[in-house]
Amino acid sequence: MDESPPVFELLDHPADIGFRARGATLEELFANCAHALISIILDPASATATEQWRMEAEGSDLESLLVNWLNEVLYYVDTKRLVFASLAIEFPELLRVRCTARGERRDPAKHPVRLSVKAVTYHQLVISKEQDRWMAEVYVDV
């Protein structure tokens, strides 16, 4: 099959919910994981880039870097009530991620909340690289 798989898809869990995200680079993987997480929380349709925020996380290995990164995103989305139009990700160090996020403050009418996410977990966490493509599976507590 030549068809490329979606950048993310939702996964089933007996109590909660997860997602599988892909990316050609680690930057892309981290961005797509963030987009997947946000799409669980709200309808991210047509966000405009009126403001920008800097998000940052670090970890002791790739797994904790990803979990800490997604919890950083969750904090911004949940507490500051934001919706993002774009995420520009870089790794200034091996286990540090930095992101310039462009977006706007949420309008409940335009971006209704689907589900409140409590946290991103290590449960059944998978990060792998196959044939030059990154893939991650992440479960969140809702």
Place this chain on the structure above:
Amino acid sequence: MSEVLLEPRDEYRYRIPRNAAIGMRTDVLVYSSQALIKQIQKDQSLVQAMNVATLPGIVGPSLAMPDIHQGYGFPIGGVAANDIEEGVVSPGGVGFDINCGVRLVRSTLTKAGVQSRLKQLIDQIFRDVPCGTGTEGRIKLKRDEIDKVLVKGARWMIENGYGEPADAELAEAAGALKGALPNKVSERAKERGTPQIGTLGSGNHFLEVQYVDRVHDSQAAQAMGIEKDQVVILIHSGSRGLGHQVCTDYVALMNQVMAKYGIELPDRQLACAPIQSLEGQSYLGAMAAAANFAWANRQGILHFLRDAFRRVFSSDVRLGLIYDVCHNIAKREQHVVDGQRREVLVHRKGATRAFPAGNPEIPEAYRHVGQPVFVPGSMGTASWVLVGQPRAMQESFGSVCHGAGRLLSRTAARKGKNIQEERRKLEENGILVRSESRDGILEELPEAYKDVDEVIEVVHNAGLAKKVARLRPMGVIKG
């Protein structure tokens, strides 16, 4: 799931011996029936209960309640006691919703008295009690007030006009755990949670207007001031974003320090630290603060609920708090293990404390009947009032189940379901539902859960808790 060696002990008890997997320090004791055990075996929850049995310093068995289902690290419906000196504390053993719990409120109204104005009442509650998912709550705490809430819990709310004096004592730990350390709660956690105080939240949180369907123990029911056909209200909520962030912060911290303490675990989400370590003590101080926030939150909800009832009926209508229990918590308690009195930290993850009659922790009004326990069922089915029994103290560190227990995933629950159709079906059964989100209803349909009556049969017959009353819903408010 993978094959787990389950030895039936009697009709309601199963054992997984400690030699079933490498690293287990103790047995797993499962409370279940023949019917429920088949459902339990469908997910990873028993493997998770076995993983809990590997925690350093675990005392007695790793316990699984009949409502057990797969969680993160710890199963939901699990209990583990850890030696206070040698043991560990695991934020995952408490969960992301610290002091998620249930409070039950009695009204001076009957089912017939509410029925004629049910729609008006449910609409009013939906307006007055915010779900807080899309918008902020109605209580605006000042920056210097949040730390006081974190120490005083429900009492701060009552002192500031969000409750009645009688509410104060009628909660586990009188609505405030001692040892709360607001300075161990991150600014992020405070920022995330403060605007949400007095809000229900989403997921499985809800508020139900119910009536007493059956009374099984008239003495205990009388002590709680409830009788057949009386209208009661059940509030199920927790510590909102504040508790979620405390857990997130400390799972991250404990993942960093586990190696320092030489702890290796089969699942990273079980991340823990010695109870007596700096990290362990910091977490317990932050957890107590988050628990107190949850009690303050449920107190705020009760306040708005009283407003709604007064608006719809009259100012003569009284709503009295019966009791408030938490089902995600770690508590320092004394228990007799193998004939010896020991100080332990009891992790209750989706499990409720159920102390028997005579225990000094129980408010005087209930001490002769046992601690009230509230077990909410799934939306549209039934909830239960129980009282703790002596066998809970002997076997399960004074603990019992907390709900029906999830059976289907959220996606599976939603599949092929139509919101109008489901709402109509509930209304045909006399149950009105208001929800901020469509998915909130579809994912919490009764089919998604085990049969709560069957779960209660197990804990009642196993002698952990005794049936007092069965409650049936009339109206549901969901996030």
